[in-house]
Amino acid sequence: MKSHVIVFPGSNCDRDVAVAIKNISGHQPQMVWHKETSINQSDLVVVPGGFSYGDYLRCGAMASTSPIMQDVAKKAKEGVPVLGICNGFQILIESGLLDGALMRNSSLSFICRDILIKAINQNSVFTKNTNVAKMPIAHNEGNFFVTSEQLKKIQDNDQIAFQYCDENGNVSEDSNPNGSLENIAGILNENKNVLGMMPHPERAAEMAHGCEDGKTIFESVLN
Amino acid sequence: MLAKIYITLKKDVLDPQGSVIANSLRSLGFNNIEDVRQGKFIEVKLNTENKETANKQLKEMCEKLLANLVIEDYKVEID
Numbered sequence: 573m574k575s576h577v578i579v580f581p582g583s584n585c586d587r588d589v590a591v592a593i594k595n596i597s598g599h600q601p602q603m604v605w606h607k608e609t610s611i612n613q614s615d616l617v618v619v620p621g622g623f624s625y626g627d628y629l630r631c632g633a634m635a636s637t638s639p640i641m642q643d644v645a646k647k648a649k650e651g652v653p654v655l656g657i658c659n660g661f662q663i664l665i666e667s668g669l670l671d672g673a674l675m676r677n678s679s680l681s682f683i684c685r686d687i688l689i690k691a692i693n694q695n696s697v698f699t700k701n702t703n704v705a706k707m708p709i710a711h712n713e714g715n716f717f718v719t720s721e722q723l724k725k726i727q728d729n730d731q732i733a734f735q736y737c738d739e740n741g742n743v744s745e746d747s748n749p750n751g752s753l754e755n756i757a758g759i760l761n762e763n764k765n766v767l768g769m770m771p772h773p774e775r776a777a778e779m780a781h782g783c784e785d786g787k788t789i790f791e792s793v794l795n
Numbered sequence: 796m797l798a799k800i801y802i803t804l805k806k807d808v809l810d811p812q813g814s815v816i817a818n819s820l821r822s823l824g825f826n827n828i829e830d831v832r833q834g835k836f837i838e839v840k841l842n843t844e845n846k847e848t849a850n851k852q853l854k855e856m857c858e859k860l861l862a863n864l865v866i867e868d869y870k871v872e873i874d
Contacts (some may be wrong), residue, residue, distance in 0.1 A: 671865075675866060676811065
């Protein structure tokens, strides 16, 4: 089991992800500085959350041009599981590995609280053990948008990983924290080996966090 | 050569910041505000005098990095 966590200037969830991976799999992931140009053989690459490059231009836009991202794209193409969390999701979108855009929250406020999500595609390498799960979000730009053609494509191809929902698993407008189209909280690429999600599973990965619903995502991809 | 790049949200994309700015302007007494859209303005200095090459490069810059074509449109002006 070999996993890698990419570190950009401004990443701040990289070590939380590393702790979650170590606790869940028993293996220490390798931290990879964004200036590196290649990753060794890997079973999981995580692009963590934070504020890479201070969110200059658009969140994730600068990081998407970092040298390491070419190899992340290559790994993604080869079928290696790639997980982008929060700013990592924004970076994967800006890199063209996932569809859509993440715009400013409709409330124009930074939102930091627990939310509930429901796994829509329950067959992917990341989501096969998840149904309804509680975990925190902490973002200013998580308002997911795609064109109507792209939305149809991701729906038809079962690429919606998670939608924001209520405690009964109902996907409703009231349970949408940030204005995301169709309550989308996370999406997969066409081959389902790349997942981008705004909620933070690494911050709900042990009981000390108050909730460990996020563990299932790491467990399913690490085991 | 100086290029001016204007990046704006596409017409059908909601602009909550623009709406808030519009309301603030109204509260200052500007009663004839119909709509406000917020965007970005970027200046790029190029060391070429060839407009054709510059236009081609600037288009590429906008499409590769400066604008997100899912939600934004761009316009390039060269002085």
